[in-house]
Amino acid sequence: MNSILPKGVSKERFAAATGAMRKVVGDPWVILDENPLIAGYMDTYSAAPESSTAASAAVCPGSVEEVQEIVRIARQYRIPIWSISTGKNFAYGGPAPRTAGQVVLDLRRMNRVIEVNTDLGYAIVEPGVAYVDFYNYMKRHKLPYWIDCAANGMGGVMGNTLDHGVGYTAYGDHLLMQCGMEVVLSDGSLMRTGMGALPNGAASWPVYKYGYGPYIDGLFTQSNFGVVTKIGLWLMPEPPAFRPFMVQLQNEDDLYEVTEKLRPLKINMIIPNAAITVHLLWEASVYTTKHEWKTGSGPLPQRTLRQIAEKFNLGMWNFYAALYGLPEVVEANWQIVESTFRSIKGAKIYREADRKDDPSFNYRVRLMRGEPNLTEFSLMNWVGGGGHINFSPISPASGADAMKQFHMIRKACEKYGFDYIGEFVIGWREQHHILMLMFNRYDADESRRAHDCFAQLINDAAAEGYGEYRTNLHFMDQIAGTYNANDGALLRMQRRIKHALDPAGILSPGKNGIWPLGESPETNS
Amino acid sequence: MVHRRELLKTGAGLLLAAPIRIPLRLLTGVTGATTEAPDVIAETGIAAASELINAAQANARHARAIDLDSTIMIRRLSEAWAANPRPLFGMTRSDIAILVEALARDRGMAVVYRGWHDHRANGDIHHVLYGNPDVIAAMQREFTSARGAFGRVLGRHVAELASVGPRPASINFTVETSGRPPRQARFVTWAVAPMGTAAA
Numbered sequence A: 001m002n003s004i005l006p007k008g009v010s011k012e013r014f015a016a017a018t019g020a021m022r023k024v025v026g027d028p029w030v031i032l033d034e035n036p037l038i039a040g041y042m043d044t045y046s047a048a049p050e051s052s053t054a055a056s057a058a059v060c061p062g063s064v065e066e067v068q069e070i071v072r073i074a075r076q077y078r079i080p081i082w083s084i085s086t087g088k089n090f091a092y093g094g095p096a097p098r099t100a101g102q103v104v105l106d107l108r109r110m111n112r113v114i115e116v117n118t119d120l121g122y123a124i125v126e127p128g129v130a131y132v133d134f135y136n137y138m139k140r141h142k143l144p145y146w147i148d149c150a151a152n153g154m155g156g157v158m159g160n161t162l163d164h165g166v167g168y169t170a171y172g173d174h175l176l177m178q179c180g181m182e183v184v185l186s187d188g189s190l191m192r193t194g195m196g197a198l199p200n201g202a203a204s205w206p207v208y209k210y211g212y213g214p215y216i217d218g219l220f221t222q223s224n225f226g227v228v229t230k231i232g233l234w235l236m237p238e239p240p241a242f243r244p245f246m247v248q249l250q251n252e253d254d255l256y257e258v259t260e261k262l263r264p265l266k267i268n269m270i271i272p273n274a275a276i277t278v279h280l281l282w283e284a285s286v287y288t289t290k291h292e293w294k295t296g297s298g299p300l301p302q303r304t305l306r307q308i309a310e311k312f313n314l315g316m317w318n319f320y321a322a323l324y325g326l327p328e329v330v331e332a333n334w335q336i337v338e339s340t341f342r343s344i345k346g347a348k349i350y351r352e353a354d355r356k357d358d359p360s361f362n363y364r365v366r367l368m369r370g371e372p373n374l375t376e377f378s379l380m381n382w383v384g385g386g387g388h389i390n391f392s393p394i395s396p397a398s399g400a401d402a403m404k405q406f407h408m409i410r411k412a413c414e415k416y417g418f419d420y421i422g423e424f425v426i427g428w429r430e431q432h433h434i435l436m437l438m439f440n441r442y443d444a445d446e447s448r449r450a451h452d453c454f455a456q457l458i459n460d461a462a463a464e465g466y467g468e469y470r471t472n473l474h475f476m477d478q479i480a481g482t483y484n485a486n487d488g489a490l491l492r493m494q495r496r497i498k499h500a501l502d503p504a505g506i507l508s509p510g511k512n513g514i515w516p517l518g519e520s521p522e523t524n525s
Numbered sequence B: 001m002v003h004r005r006e007l008l009k010t011g012a013g014l015l016l017a018a019p020i021r022i023p024l025r026l027l028t029g030v031t032g033a034t035t036e037a038p039d040v041i042a043e044t045g046i047a048a049a050s051e052l053i054n055a056a057q058a059n060a061r062h063a064r065a066i067d068l069d070s071t072i073m074i075r076r077l078s079e080a081w082a083a084n085p086r087p088l089f090g091m092t093r094s095d096i097a098i099l100v101e102a103l104a105r106d107r108g109m110a111v112v113y114r115g116w117h118d119h120r121a122n123g124d125i126h127h128v129l130y131g132n133p134d135v136i137a138a139m140q141r142e143f144t145s146a147r148g149a150f151g152r153v154l155g156r157h158v159a160e161l162a163s164v165g166p167r168p169a170s171i172n173f174t175v176e177t178s179g180r181p182p183r184q185a186r187f188v189t190w191a192v193a194p195m196g197t198a199a200a
């Protein structure tokens, strides 16, 4: 008998629902909580107890038809189901559902690259396509396109895109490059967005995003209005020339100038990729761990940061970007880029050949050419113990905002006894500031401090007009609560849409603070 | 300090793809459940790695020290387990543990054991163990009598630790030792085991 049940669902109803689901997907693909495999759906790395998000079961359909059937059963029996694609949402909750008892709808078995169109440069993929599989597919078929992947090479194309994830080539804004979606709605019906709504519109589906009428793809991202079963995405043609580079900055205050200098280069598309300005310790974790510099808790002092920078030939900030295109164009743009960054006092500029044996430079280069890898996970070794949650506020790409956020976040980290380990990912006009809050999850006090630090940061950021682009399961409501202009008009509208599209409230309840009507974090705790 | 190299220094990664050289042995675990001899890996640079590897030789299919890049390691495991998921016991830093656990789910394997071994400044070692309740209770007894040499204890029991048992439980306890804490990266121990179903 299952020891965990969805909130308000009786043992009998749960057994009847999971029994019906078994008939659809087959016995092995309904994993109940007595099966040791259920532990694979835990969020083991957050600052809150695993039990608070422990799934009651996981169901793994193998086709769109099976997804439709499972959704119908969930609706019939009022069982909450939490959709994941590859389920590697590290730092944001992994494969776990928002609350204990929800059933994970694990779509990893649906892992086909359905089409790659080499004339038009797009692909259509199913949910379970991991970056590494997609990359291998492109290589195997010798296709003249690059993929764009997250630094978590284990993640997947769809889950990352739906959670508004980023990569590092010129196609790094994944949702921007998404075109066409297929969605199972809460009544089990199947819908295609955009041109895909034409009975014979398949050819234009992955090339024109907007179709006719309201543009709705975005509604199915960071939300719980449907289960996405296919997406189209645009692919970057393999460029004839690729020039990655690093600008090493000697002082923490140089963050201001590098951001100011970068902005016009981004807006004018001289630097086309998602460029990053990375703090020392993020890079240093590829080479060393905190324990080698300090025993006991508390952040490392500035003096030690300087020693680390010197030992590993790193800057206090390290900026990475790349140029892509025809060799002549790359060369011309390089002249602009080089002279721009050279004007920062003390800046050192490195090209690929200058840092051949540097593992942190190497993995950045690989990411900037869409090659999945896992090197960034060395961050998990900084304190050891594996706890990590990402705090990710957005701001305009300005030096003043970057400095303000850096000081604000570092101050909070130090107050709670943590190192600042952060980076800025700079898009066209905005920047995602990512704090990787690392803690030892085996230490209850440290986990509690990490949780409190994160909660404070949300409020500090909101007070300054900054909001987060995405978050961990445990902070979804708090962050949704900060987007509260006009008396919470946005969230109220999202809840109305939720009720209209999913009146039974079965799809991913609580995702990003969107609860079904009559439900709230409190009724689900 | 451990540098993970692009190239395998010890050839340990081959362990994952290598043909079986030692005949597969069937062992009987503490709980009486029949278990398959696991592969065992330990990262070079961890002080307890060699005693683990030495003690595990008799109980493992292969037991090797490794120094390799996480991307390469996960790719090899992924390929090996796609065809033949096998129990694996590890003593590594946290990144490898997290990645192996994530891969395990994709390959229909369960996380059956986790251990955290924190060397305190006074020489004590604080252990947090998760796994088969009988096995981890036995570990607690043996760790306490072995004092600092818990790697050897783990090595002797890798087969039980890396097998599927009853619903896992957690315990934590501190063992007094007179040793000085090693100045090294913190590390974890873990085990994953195939369930025979639910692989993608």
Ligand SMILES: Cc1cc2nc3c(=O)[nH]c(=O)nc-3n(C[C@H](O)[C@H](O)[C@H](O)COP(=O)(O)OP(=O)(O)OC[C@H]3O[C@@H](n4cnc5c(N)ncnc54)[C@H](O)[C@@H]3O)c2cc1C
Residues within 6 Å of the ligand: A083, A084, A085, A086, A087, A088, A089, A090, A091, A092, A094, A095, A107, A127, A149, A150, A151, A152, A154, A155, A156, A157, A158, A159, A160, A161, A162, A163, A164, A165, A166, A167, A220, A223, A226, A227, A228, A229, A376, A377, A379, A388, A508, A511
């Ligand atoms: C070291 C490290 C590096 C990282 N690097 C990056 C990075 O560079 N860029 C980045 O963006 N993130 C990064 N992350 C965060 C995260 O690990 C990745 O974004 C990862 O790709 C997300 O997991 P996934 O792709 O498996 O998505 P999933 O876990 O499958 O999905 C993510 C969420 O999207 C929703 N969802 C998924 N599928 C569906 C569906 N079919 N229908 C409806 N909703 C769905 C669910 O709410 C789910 O929880 C990093 C994390 C770590 C620890």
